[in-house]
Amino acid sequence: MQHRSDRRATIRDVAKAAGVSPITASRAMQGSGLVRPKTIEKVVQAAKQLDYIPNLAAGTLSTNASHLVAVILPNMSNSIFADTLQSISDSLRDSGYQLLVGYSDNSPELEELLVRTFLSRRADAIVMTGHMHSDETNTLLRRAGVPIVEMWSLNDKPLDTCVGISNFDAARSMTEFMLDKGHRRVAFIGGLLKNNDRTQSRLEGYRAALEAAGLDYDPDLVREVPFEFEHGSLAMRELLAARQKPDAVFAASDILALGALLECNQQGLSVPGDIAVAGFDDERLASLIKPSLTTIGVPRQAIGEKVASVVLSALRGAPVDQRIFDMGFTLVERESA
Amino acid sequence: MQHRSDRRATIRDVAKAAGVSPITASRAMQGSGLVRPKTIEKVVQAAKQLDYIPNLAAGTLSTNASHLVAVILPNMSNSIFADTLQSISDSLRDSGYQLLVGYSDNSPELEELLVRTFLSRRADAIVMTGHMHSDETNTLLRRAGVPIVEMWSLNDKPLDTCVGISNFDAARSMTEFMLDKGHRRVAFIGGLLKNNDRTQSRLEGYRAALEAAGLDYDPDLVREVPFEFEHGSLAMRELLAARQKPDAVFAASDILALGALLECNQQGLSVPGDIAVAGFDDERLASLIKPSLTTIGVPRQAIGEKVASVVLSALRGAPVDQRIFDMGFTLVERESA
DNA sequence: ATCTAAAATGATACCGGTACCATTTTACTG
DNA sequence: CAGTAAAATGGTACCGGTATCATTTTAGAT
Numbered sequence: 180m181q182h183r184s185d186r187r188a189t190i191r192d193v194a195k196a197a198g199v200s201p202i203t204a205s206r207a208m209q210g211s212g213l214v215r216p217k218t219i220e221k222v223v224q225a226a227k228q229l230d231y232i233p234n235l236a237a238g239t240l241s242t243n244a245s246h247l248v249a250v251i252l253p254n255m256s257n258s259i260f261a262d263t264l265q266s267i268s269d270s271l272r273d274s275g276y277q278l279l280v281g282y283s284d285n286s287p288e289l290e291e292l293l294v295r296t297f298l299s300r301r302a303d304a305i306v307m308t309g310h311m312h313s314d315e316t317n318t319l320l321r322r323a324g325v326p327i328v329e330m331w332s333l334n335d336k337p338l339d340t341c342v343g344i345s346n347f348d349a350a351r352s353m354t355e356f357m358l359d360k361g362h363r364r365v366a367f368i369g370g371l372l373k374n375n376d377r378t379q380s381r382l383e384g385y386r387a388a389l390e391a392a393g394l395d396y397d398p399d400l401v402r403e404v405p406f407e408f409e410h411g412s413l414a415m416r417e418l419l420a421a422r423q424k425p426d427a428v429f430a431a432s433d434i435l436a437l438g439a440l441l442e443c444n445q446q447g448l449s450v451p452g453d454i455a456v457a458g459f460d461d462e463r464l465a466s467l468i469k470p471s472l473t474t475i476g477v478p479r480q481a482i483g484e485k486v487a488s489v490v491l492s493a494l495r496g497a498p499v500d501q502r503i504f505d506m507g508f509t510l511v512e513r514e515s516a
Numbered sequence: 517m518q519h520r521s522d523r524r525a526t527i528r529d530v531a532k533a534a535g536v537s538p539i540t541a542s543r544a545m546q547g548s549g550l551v552r553p554k555t556i557e558k559v560v561q562a563a564k565q566l567d568y569i570p571n572l573a574a575g576t577l578s579t580n581a582s583h584l585v586a587v588i589l590p591n592m593s594n595s596i597f598a599d600t601l602q603s604i605s606d607s608l609r610d611s612g613y614q615l616l617v618g619y620s621d622n623s624p625e626l627e628e629l630l631v632r633t634f635l636s637r638r639a640d641a642i643v644m645t646g647h648m649h650s651d652e653t654n655t656l657l658r659r660a661g662v663p664i665v666e667m668w669s670l671n672d673k674p675l676d677t678c679v680g681i682s683n684f685d686a687a688r689s690m691t692e693f694m695l696d697k698g699h700r701r702v703a704f705i706g707g708l709l710k711n712n713d714r715t716q717s718r719l720e721g722y723r724a725a726l727e728a729a730g731l732d733y734d735p736d737l738v739r740e741v742p743f744e745f746e747h748g749s750l751a752m753r754e755l756l757a758a759r760q761k762p763d764a765v766f767a768a769s770d771i772l773a774l775g776a777l778l779e780c781n782q783q784g785l786s787v788p789g790d791i792a793v794a795g796f797d798d799e800r801l802a803s804l805i806k807p808s809l810t811t812i813g814v815p816r817q818a819i820g821e822k823v824a825s826v827v828l829s830a831l832r833g834a835p836v837d838q839r840i841f842d843m844g845f846t847l848v849e850r851e852s853a
Numbered sequence: 854a855t856c857t858a859a860a861a862t863g864a865t866a867c868c869g870g871t872a873c874c875a876t877t878t879t880a881c882t883g
Numbered sequence: 884c885a886g887t888a889a890a891a892t893g894g895t896a897c898c899g900g901t902a903t904c905a906t907t908t909t910a911g912a913t
Contacts, residue, residue, distance in 0.1 A: 189899055200863045205901060230659060235636045236576035237899035240868050255598045265592055277633060280617055296614060299572045322567060408804055467745055526869055537893045542871060574869035577898050
């Protein structure tokens with residue numbers, strides 16, 4: 180922990196060493212195009228000599244631009260979000276923006292706290308997951324004066340802009356797909372509904388498809404569990420223990436579907452022979468396991484890229500005319516259903 | 517994108533509204549304990565009234581403390597690191613620190629860039645993964661004047677402090693374990709070695725165990741592939757296609773081991789009957805699949821907590837006497853080996 | 854060589870907090 | 884109730900960049 184007693188070099192030190200004024204040094208480092216090449220050279224040399232490291236806090240204070248884009252995700256364990264995050268990160272890097280990431284754990288209170296911190300740090304833009312925010316959060320965001328993007332779920336009237344897919348349509352499509360295959364008792368293993376518009380919409384889509392097919396909604400066929408592998412297994416075990424077993428199961432995530440598949444394996448049921456199983460997300464594993472998993476493909480990367488491009492144009496002052504970007508999903512038919 | 521034309525409230529505005537001086541308002545908001553409760557109340561009310569949001573850039577500039585802890589990870593897709601990150605985040609939250617996360621993609625150049633940015637943002641501490649840095653990065657870090665923690669791998673002479681496990685010992689133990697079981701042709705499926713001290717140490721541990729057992733190191737039994745499920749399968753396929761098949765496989769991550777297991781399944785080989793398989797990391801899935809996976813358990817959460825506690829004591833000025841924290845691993849014996 | 858527009862450079866102030874030190878107010882003591 | 888220490892509060896300056904506008908230098912035209 181070798182703390183150096185000598186103060187770090189400032190732009191003024193660099194300027195002095197280069198024999199120019201601080202503001203010229205600043206412009207030289209910024210590549211503003213206003214400085215003569217020879218002068219830039221002098222400044223850069225001086226900076227290198229002095230191990231100059233600019234202080235972005237000062238820059239932020241002065242320009243009111245932090246070059247930070249804040250992103251709030253539900254959690255850090257879901258690889259789905261990781262892919263989108265990666266894609267946002269990659270797309271923003273070249274423009275000199277850095278990500279400030281926070282995890283809300285699906286708690287509106289935590290989310291509000293995060294928004295406050297991000298505003299305090301003067302994030303240049305804020306990217307949220309979903310559109311279920313506390314009233315206070317909504318107020319904060321509306322007043323924020325920075326671009327806001329809500330991603331993953333579509334939303335009729337976003338705070339500002341939204342980029343995502345219709346979870347409702349996707350879930351309805353998959354349910355219809357199974358019904359079309361002749362299944363009549365289609366169960367639904369969904370994630371926790373609270374504060375999660377994605378899981379809610381998926382359940383609604385499932386119900387809508389049943390209704391359209393003239394089937395009754397049977398609560399016994401629906402399980403609401405955390406998005407964890409083992410809960411997929413447990414839910415499946417419960418469904419299979421019932422007097423009237425399902426002939427198909429639609430899980431609202433591949434993780435849950437995998438758990439369900441495993442349980443079928445354990446019980447010696449053939450998939451899709453005895454029971455069909457479908458997932459949601461199209462995770463890497465989905466195509467690799469046996470039987471490969473029928474699922475909903477979500478353009479995670481495209482979502483990230485679109486989010487980044489929306490943020491960038493907004494930050495460049497280009498008016499984003501479109502406020503809702505439907506990135507579309509695909510129903511990926513494989514072996515399991 | 518409703519930008520408000522009116523300037524955001526500053527601490528001076530709040531102070532004026534509360535009828536106190538800016539510095540008193542500042543102290544009231546900070547909870548410094550120097551302000552009378554009645555005054556605090558006035559200030560807090562005024563702040564709420566004005567929708568005051570403090571500007572942390574200004575605070576950082578003034579106090580030279582950003583309340584940011586920077587963390588550099590190899591990638592964002594590996595859940596192993598996510599768990600540690602989560603644990604660091606949780607442990608630091610209460611002390612008011614926020615994480616600034618960057619991903620190096622195992623590239624020393626990217627890592628250096630990240631370090632520069634983090635120093636520019638005046639991160640209060642920097643947490644790195646591993647200890648393979650460019651010379652320039654080492655210089656930067658040594659001069660940084662902030663606590664540095666290198667995590668995950670142990671290191672004889674860390675830049676500052678390091679918290680992790682001995683990948684060498686872990687790999688050697690697992691290899692010995694398999695040899696003790698009577699296997700004689702133990703293959704090794706490892707991750708890419710370049711710029712990754714964890715994979716390198718694991719390979720060395722594997723070799724050391726062979727050597728100790730008087731066995732020759734056979735390059736044909738070693739595969740160096742990316743840490744991806746499908747590469748585990750591919751590597752296993754290659755190993756099984758050879759004239760002399762292995763009787764055991766040690767994969768340097770559970771992801772690879774899963775891929776390998778799958779390939780065995782495909783080929784109708786029984787595990788561990790025909791061939792034993794072991795992994796590394798003890799991921800969630802490891803205990804759930806069939807056969808459950810014998811693997812190396814890494815205290816991911818404990819690593820995160822220790823990292824956080826080291827960072828916190830350093831930031832509080834408490835001298836951390838110990839510089840190397842060996843968090844230990846466990847060999848988790850399950851069905852697959 | 855002279856003039857003018859464009860290109861470079863610079864002086865000063867400001868961004869919004871807080872450190873530092875001085876001053877005032879409060880609370881306690883005898 | 885004075886006297887004193889402790890508790891609150893405030894004035895001023897500063898952190899390290901850059902915006903703004905003024906000034907100087909350079910390059911091109913005549």
